[in-house]
Amino acid sequence: MLHVAQMFVRDRATAEEVVQETWLAVLNGIDRFEGRSSLKTWLFRILTNRAKTRGQRDGRIVPFSSLAGAGGEDDEPSVDPDRFLGPDSRAPGAWAAPPRAWPEDKILERETLGVINMAIEELPEAQREVIRLRDVEGWTPIEVTDALEITDGNQRVLLHRARSKVRAALEMYLNPDVAGGTT
Amino acid sequence: MSLFTREMACQELVELVTAYFDGSLSRADRRRFRAHISGCDHCTAYIEQMRLVIEGAGRLTEDDIEPNAREELLDAFRGWSEGREAD
Numbered sequence: 092m093l094h095v096a097q098m099f100v101r102d103r104a105t106a107e108e109v110v111q112e113t114w115l116a117v118l119n120g121i122d123r124f125e126g127r128s129s130l131k132t133w134l135f136r137i138l139t140n141r142a143k144t145r146g147q148r149d150g151r152i153v154p155f156s157s158l159a160g161a162g163g164e165d166d167e168p169s170v171d172p173d174r175f176l177g178p179d180s181r182a183p184g185a186w187a188a189p190p191r192a193w194p195e196d197k198i199l200e201r202e203t204l205g206v207i208n209m210a211i212e213e214l215p216e217a218q219r220e221v222i223r224l225r226d227v228e229g230w231t232p233i234e235v236t237d238a239l240e241i242t243d244g245n246q247r248v249l250l251h252r253a254r255s256k257v258r259a260a261l262e263m264y265l266n267p268d269v270a271g272g273t274t
Numbered sequence: 275m276s277l278f279t280r281e282m283a284c285q286e287l288v289e290l291v292t293a294y295f296d297g298s299l300s301r302a303d304r305r306r307f308r309a310h311i312s313g314c315d316h317c318t319a320y321i322e323q324m325r326l327v328i329e330g331a332g333r334l335t336e337d338d339i340e341p342n343a344r345e346e347l348l349d350a351f352r353g354w355s356e357g358r359e360a361d
């Protein structure tokens with residue numbers, strides 16, 4: 092919740108206040124909750140509305156929608172192009188250094204989850220927020236586009252960039268010989 | 275299937291995985307995507323890796339990303355119950 096609030100307001104202290112206010116609003120208004128949306132959706136709608144109002148009042152200059160388009164990230168490939176065969180090869184664009192299978196239980200180990208968490212922390216802000224909402228918090232695409240006021244295509248591009256980078260970080264950790272490349 | 279349908283290369287497929295998961299590929303692209311993975315073990319492994327990224331991210335708990343969340347909730351709740359008693 093704190094992360095979501097922080098997208099709209101200036102600093103952490105303000106975000107903390109907004110989260111507190113939201114919980115109070117939820118506790119006081121729980122009788123009016125009609126169960127037409129999930130409790131989670133309702134709670135985050137209150138949170139984002141409050142955070143937006145607060146952010147506007149405090150004059151936070153950068154709305155999320157402009158952040159989402161910034162950074163010239165349009166041509167970032169999901170996978171290092173060196174991992175594929177070149178245009179003059181027998182099969183251009185086919186894997187030259189293919190990915191390996193990952194055992195599921197290895198992914199769920201505490202240390203591996205730590206790698207995932209760190210990779211998310213290091214993402215550019217817009218990508219980080221979208222992957223947190225979609226994959227960590229489990230929001231639907233519509234919930235994300237509503238809360239952040241970005242287009243469906245925009246949230247998908249940000250999410251895809253984010254997931255691709257987290258995957259690359261995991262591969263560096265699990266299969267350094269494959270992922271390492273030149274470095 | 276049309277003779278003119280271009281085959282999908284692995285390098286193109288890796289850009290479309292999220293759109294595929296979200297069900298937002300065009301019908302033609304979804305067909306090309308499926309045709310490709312049915313014959314490509316490497317891309318099948320890649321898609322599985324992306325699925326595991328999502329699963330792993332979903333296992334991060336509030337404690338991992340918001341160590342103070344529980345405290346904040348408790349604070350808010352204390353404030354609320356005091357407010358009620360005062361009413």
